[in-house]
Amino acid sequence: MEHTLTLRAAEEKDVGLVLSLIRELAEYEKMSDQVIATEEGLRASMFERRVCEAILAEEDGEPVGFALFFYNFSTFIGHEGLYLEDLFVRPAYRGRGYGKALFQALARRAKERNCGRFEWSCLDWNTPSIGFYRSMGAVAMDEWTVYRLDRAGIDALAGR
Secondary structure, three states, rough: OOEEEEEEOOOOOHHHHHHHHHHHHHHOOHHHOOOOOHHHHHHHHHOEEEEEEEEEEEOOEEEEEEEEEEEEEEOOOOEEEEEEEEEEEOHHHOOHHHHHHHHHHHHHHHHHOOOOOOEEOOOOOHHHHHHEEEEEOOOOOOOOOOOOOOHHHHHHHHHH
């Protein structure tokens, strides 16, 4: 049976779905305990402050995955870059090209915006994703290390 994939921008009415997909991704990555996102917070970030966007993948109208992204900036290039925060396809729908379709949609968006880069991070143990990214032509930035301050670290550094 042939299925129809549709990609569309997430709308405000989709915030609950986006959060549900985020929770499914966190479960897959064994990080469910770290999800503190709320519908209200996502709604504010996506549709009030517009700091991030999401693309939903639907098979025959059924939600099967998403990509959430935002724009950063490269001082060396002098242009924005597209940063993919998360991409997830529900396990039952993998192997149908839906992840690739989401990636291609993001690459088109990056090209339309004249982005100098399209970047993301991947957990070292996630060999299926690493293989997928390499098949897309991605190159690991092994000489770079990601650093992070969590909310407590931000508060401490800011002097609270």
